[in-house]
Amino acid sequence: MNHLLERLKELVQDNFYTRGFKKNLHYNLYPEDILKETPKEFFKGVFRVFLLFLGTYVVFNLLVSLTNAAYLLEYGDRMKELYDQGKVSFTLYLMNSFPNSIFMLAVLFLIFQFYFASFSYLALWVLGEEGRSYRRILGIAFSTSLYVLLAFYPILILFNVTPNSFKKDPFSMVLFLSLNGIFFFGAIILESVFYVRMCRRVFGQNLGRALITWFLPFFSFATFIISNL
Structure with a gap:
C-alpha cells in the first residue's frame, strides 16, 4: 500500500503536465x-505545452458539462x-450550442x-528592434497565455457547480462574479507581467518599449470591438 502511495506521489510530482508547466515557468522566470x-x-x-493543456481543457469541459447536459x-x-429562422448568425449559433461552443472557444483562443x-511583432518592427523574431514573440504569447488558460479550469468548475438559485440572489451573484474575476484578471496580470519581462530580456x-509591444495588440483589439458596437 505504501509503495502504491509513493508511486502515485511520484506520478503527481513528475508527469507530462508538471514537466510542461515547470519548463514553461522556467522560460517566464x-x-x-x-x-x-x-x-x-x-x-x-x-x-506543445500549450496544446497539452488546451486539449485537456476541452476534454475536461466536455466531461464537466455532462453534469448539465440536459439544459445545454x-x-x-x-x-x-x-x-x-434567420434571427442569429451561424457563428452565434456555434458559440451557444453544446458541444460546438467548447471547440469554438478552444479554436478562437488558439x-x-x-x-x-502578430501585432506585437508589428510593434517590434515599428520600434526597429534588430533582434526581433516572429517565432520568439509567438512563443512568448503562447507561454504567457498559459496562465489565462489555466484560469479557465476553476472558472468552469464554478459555473457548473454553483446552483442557479445562488446566481439569482444579488449578493451571491456579486460574490460569484468576484471569484471568477479574481481567477481571470489575476491570470491576465500574471500574463502581462511575464510578457513584458520576456520582451525586455529576449x-x-x-x-517603455516592452509595454508598447505588449499593449498594441490589446489596444487594437479593443478599438476593433468598440468600433463594431
Missing part, C-alpha cells in the same frame, strides 16, 4: 535562457431554431495568440 535555443526550438517547446442541449435546440503575437527592450 529566466527569459534569457530562451536565447540559448533557436527560435524554432523555443516555439515548438512552448506550443435544450438551449442549443432553441439557438438552432433561431438560426433556422487563433488569438497568433493575432496577439529583445533587449527597455520598459
